[in-house]
Amino acid sequence: MILFCGLLGVRKKVPTWRLGNAAFWLRAHIWLGVLSVPMILFHAGFAVGGALTQALMILLAIVVASGIHGLVLQQFLPRLMTNQVETETTYEQIPHVLEQLRAEAIEVVESVCGPLQAPPEESVAPPDPSDPSAPAKPAAKSKGKTAGPVEGSGPLKDFYLRTIQDFMAADRLGNQILATPARARAHFAHLRKILPPALQDPAGRLEEICNERLGMETQIKLHHWLHGWLFLHAPLSGVLILLTVVHALMSFKF
Amino acid sequence: MSTEPSAGGAPAATAAPPEGAPKLAGEALAADALLAIPIFKGISKSLLEKNAGAVSRRRFKKGELICREGDFGSTAFYVLSGKVEVYIATPMAHVKTSGGVRGFFQKLKSFLVSKREDPRDARDDRLIPIDAPIDLPFLHPQAQLGEGELFGEMTCMSRYPRSATVRAAEDCEMLEMLSNILSLLLKNPAFKDKADKNYRERALEQHLRSLPILKGLSSEFIDRLRSKVELVRYDPGQVIFRQGDPSDAFYLVRIGFVKVSQQAPGGDVVLAYSERGSHFGEMGILAQVPRGATCTALDHVELVRIPADDFRSLVNEYPNIRQAMELVTRARQAESIQRLAITQSVPLEAFLEQGLMEAQNLLLLDLDRCTRCDECVRACASAHDGVTRLIRVGLRFDRYLVPTSCRTCRDPLCMIGCPVGAIRRRHSLEIVIEDWCIGCGVCAKGCPYGNITMHPFNVDEPDPKNPGTVKAVMKKKATTCDLCTEHAQPACVAACPHEAAMRVAPHAFFSEQLSTGQPPTGRAAKEGNPAPGSKP
Numbered sequence: 001m002i003l004f005c006g007l008l009g010v011r012k013k014v015p016t017w018r019l020g021n022a023a024f025w026l027r028a029h030i031w032l033g034v035l036s037v038p039m040i041l042f043h044a045g046f047a048v049g050g051a052l053t054q055a056l057m058i059l060l061a062i063v064v065a066s067g068i069h070g071l072v073l074q075q076f077l078p079r080l081m082t083n084q085v086e087t088e089t090t091y092e093q094i095p096h097v098l099e100q101l102r103a104e105a106i107e108v109v110e111s112v113c114g115p116l117q118a119p120p121e122e123s124v125a126p127p128d129p130s131d132p133s134a135p136a137k138p139a140a141k142s143k144g145k146t147a148g149p150v151e152g153s154g155p156l157k158d159f160y161l162r163t164i165q166d167f168m169a170a171d172r173l174g175n176q177i178l179a180t181p182a183r184a185r186a187h188f189a190h191l192r193k194i195l196p197p198a199l200q201d202p203a204g205r206l207e208e209i210c211n212e213r214l215g216m217e218t219q220i221k222l223h224h225w226l227h228g229w230l231f232l233h234a235p236l237s238g239v240l241i242l243l244t245v246v247h248a249l250m251s252f253k254f
Numbered sequence: 255m256s257t258e259p260s261a262g263g264a265p266a267a268t269a270a271p272p273e274g275a276p277k278l279a280g281e282a283l284a285a286d287a288l289l290a291i292p293i294f295k296g297i298s299k300s301l302l303e304k305n306a307g308a309v310s311r312r313r314f315k316k317g318e319l320i321c322r323e324g325d326f327g328s329t330a331f332y333v334l335s336g337k338v339e340v341y342i343a344t345p346m347a348h349v350k351t352s353g354g355v356r357g358f359f360q361k362l363k364s365f366l367v368s369k370r371e372d373p374r375d376a377r378d379d380r381l382i383p384i385d386a387p388i389d390l391p392f393l394h395p396q397a398q399l400g401e402g403e404l405f406g407e408m409t410c411m412s413r414y415p416r417s418a419t420v421r422a423a424e425d426c427e428m429l430e431m432l433s434n435i436l437s438l439l440l441k442n443p444a445f446k447d448k449a450d451k452n453y454r455e456r457a458l459e460q461h462l463r464s465l466p467i468l469k470g471l472s473s474e475f476i477d478r479l480r481s482k483v484e485l486v487r488y489d490p491g492q493v494i495f496r497q498g499d500p501s502d503a504f505y506l507v508r509i510g511f512v513k514v515s516q517q518a519p520g521g522d523v524v525l526a527y528s529e530r531g532s533h534f535g536e537m538g539i540l541a542q543v544p545r546g547a548t549c550t551a552l553d554h555v556e557l558v559r560i561p562a563d564d565f566r567s568l569v570n571e572y573p574n575i576r577q578a579m580e581l582v583t584r585a586r587q588a589e590s591i592q593r594l595a596i597t598q599s600v601p602l603e604a605f606l607e608q609g610l611m612e613a614q615n616l617l618l619l620d621l622d623r624c625t626r627c628d629e630c631v632r633a634c635a636s637a638h639d640g641v642t643r644l645i646r647v648g649l650r651f652d653r654y655l656v657p658t659s660c661r662t663c664r665d666p667l668c669m670i671g672c673p674v675g676a677i678r679r680r681h682s683l684e685i686v687i688e689d690w691c692i693g694c695g696v697c698a699k700g701c702p703y704g705n706i707t708m709h710p711f712n713v714d715e716p717d718p719k720n721p722g723t724v725k726a727v728m729k730k731k732a733t734t735c736d737l738c739t740e741h742a743q744p745a746c747v748a749a750c751p752h753e754a755a756m757r758v759a760p761h762a763f764f765s766e767q768l769s770t771g772q773p774p775t776g777r778a779a780k781e782g783n784p785a786p787g788s789k790p
Contacts, residue, residue, distance in 0.1 A: 012629060012749075012751075014636070015629060015632055015633035015636050015637075015745060015748070015749040018741070018742075021743065021747075021748040021749075021750075022629060022748065022749050022750060022751040023750065023751055023752065023753045025751065026751035026752070074625050074752070077625075078621060078622055078623060078624055078625055078626070078754075079621075079622040079653075081621070081626070082621040082622055082653055089647065090628075090646060090647060091626065223626065226625050226626065227625075227627070
């Protein structure tokens with residue numbers, strides 16, 4: 001029974017083999033796994049036995065408990081993720097999406113506040129004015145749409161440099177000012193009050209970007225909850241199967 | 255300006271191409287030299303001078319490559335002398351996933367298989383439409399073109415990829431021209447008469463017989479038709495006829511794509527796209543009613559027009575053809591009624607915005623059940639040689655994710671523009687890429703949902719530099735979700751442990767949701783609303 005339960009992992013490695021669909025295998029895995037607990041208790045005569053059987057019992061308890069824990073999480077976390085993360089992406093793509101969001105935030109701010117960093121000094125010699133073939137000096141590089149800052153954009157730039165920049169760059173949002181949707185909403189509401197009408201749209205886009213960043217953080221957390229239990233369940237199941245085989249061999253020997 | 259006698263009978267003269275125009279290889283010809291060639295007679299010299307440099311004389315040695323299938327170009331060729339060989343070099347094979355009993359214990363893979371190994375429903379006597387006055391036979395896709403014939407017209411006028419490889423069969427001389435010169439030529443009565451005559455003599459019979467329903471026509475009847483058919487041209491966007499117009503002719507598509515649409519509340523509904531080799535206009539004539547749909551040229555279109563009286567005498571003389579035509583007509587009418595009914599019954603804005611109305615067989619992931627484990631993607635990759643045809647990214651509709659996977663659209667935009675007509679749809683709705691796909695990628699670009707991928711393969715091809723030897727070259731074939739039709743369930747659906755993945759008929763599936771306010775469960779949806787084409 002335990003061996004069959006363990007075969008679910010093998011079945012997943014060969015998804016195209018026509019051995020019944022994966023949902024059937026998962027149902028069998030769950031029911032047989034739960035059924036194995038009373039069966040083993042009966043098999044052991046409700047006694048814990050020696051060191052090996054004690055270890056087996058403990059392992060079985062952890063494996064079954066972690067499995068039930070995972071099963072329960074899978075009943076409501078997908079719905080929670082669907083509801084809370086509007087801009088969900090593939091988990092592996094999250095770092096790339098975050099990088100894009102960071103770049104977009106800079107672009108939005110630079111388009112109304114001017115360059116965030118002063119352009120580096122030109123190290124090349126200035127062109128000779130007497131040489132007509134010398135290229136004209138290029139304008140200062142800016143990703144933004146406007147060359148100079150819009151009047152009244154100082155608070156937006158300050159807010160970006162003090163709050164959003166770190167928020168977008170942080171690996172963990174725990175101690176960030178914008179770490180919760182309510183706090184982020186409050187800060188942006190305050191920012192909007194002090195910004196002129198021309199800057200309302202860029203501020204709105206920045207808020208959207210921050211909300212997307214928050215959504216990504218939520219997705220990461222929920223993803224870890226959804227799949228993290230497998231790091232305990234799967235390896236311990238392997239050990240359990242191994243020790244069960246050892247237990248069987250020993251019982252034949254002695 | 256220098257002149258010299260030429261094989262085409264025209265004095266050669268060089269001309270500089272106008273600024274900004276693509277530079278043609280070979281010897282540019284000036285207006286005087288062009289007017290000496292019979293097909294240019296009658297064109298105003300000043301017009302030719304304005305387009306100086308847009309036509310050149312090319313000489314090719316025997317065996318030399320003139321153009322290669324799948325390449326993009328902007329020129330057409332007119333053969334002045336000599337013969338050229340036209341053929342499709344890509345292997346006659348399609349991408350297939352292995353199935354059957356043997357596949358039970360082995361990993362399934364996709365690979366190229368020929369019609370011999372895996373027969374399809376296409377007939378062996380089927381002709382492959384190409385961008386030339388002739389079609390290529392399916393079993394031996396090769397033909398010759400000779401003096402006075404034009405090829406590359408669709409590439410030149412509408413920028414389609416080259417539909418076939420052309421190589422000089424003997425030393426030959428030809429004119430290579432840009433679209434401005436070709437337009438002048440096509441409007442020139444001298445050329446048009448010659449082209450019409452060539453078509454009537456050489457291609458009409460083959461063209462008519464390429465239609466399954468006209469296969470039984472006698473040679474005598476075709477001879478009678480020869481003098482009556484007319485070649486007509488339409489520019490992109492030009493209406494061929496409107497819904498309600500009198501049914502005065504039957505049309506065969508010789509070049510280009512025609513959109514067939516019908517008026518419906520909220521806008522026109524596209525009923526079909528007619529590509530080269532297909533026909534339209536018979537419904538109104540047979541039923542003796544006005545046109546039931548509007549036909550519009552999508553690009554530069556050339557049609558063979560058979561007047562209604564001649565068409566009537568055809569169907570009266572051949573009762574089997576009438577029967578076949580009536581069957582086609584009934585099927586088309588039923589399809590139109592169904593399509594219009596669907597259009598009128600689902601008013602959901604988001605549904606329309608996401609193009610779900612267009613879908614007939616949609617892969618959905620129920621996000622309330624999906625644990626984002628990606629088993630569906632892995633299963634698809636396993637079933638298709640490591641290249642997934644499903645990406646778990648897409649728009650959401652309610653609590654369902656519509657991932658990137660073929661939707662078998664009602665309006666299959668992917669079918670527009672295939673230069674060799676290699677993409678089609680089976681009755682079971684899955685998109686089929688035919689064996690003669692040349693890998694140009696037009697269908698992949700045409701799919702608005704990014705659901706067609708180009709699959710690279712290594713194939714052996716004769717090496718022209720070392721005759722008798724072969725060299726490995728990289729070819730591509732278009733692939734798309736085949737709905738895993740050989741299996742009871744698509745691999746992605748079977749591999750989902752949480753029953754979150756499902757293939758549904760979206761209209762029925764979401765109509766239930768609209769009427770009851772309760773989304774159907776995945777299981778109920780799978781049982782109650784099977785997608786068209788899915789197995790019971």
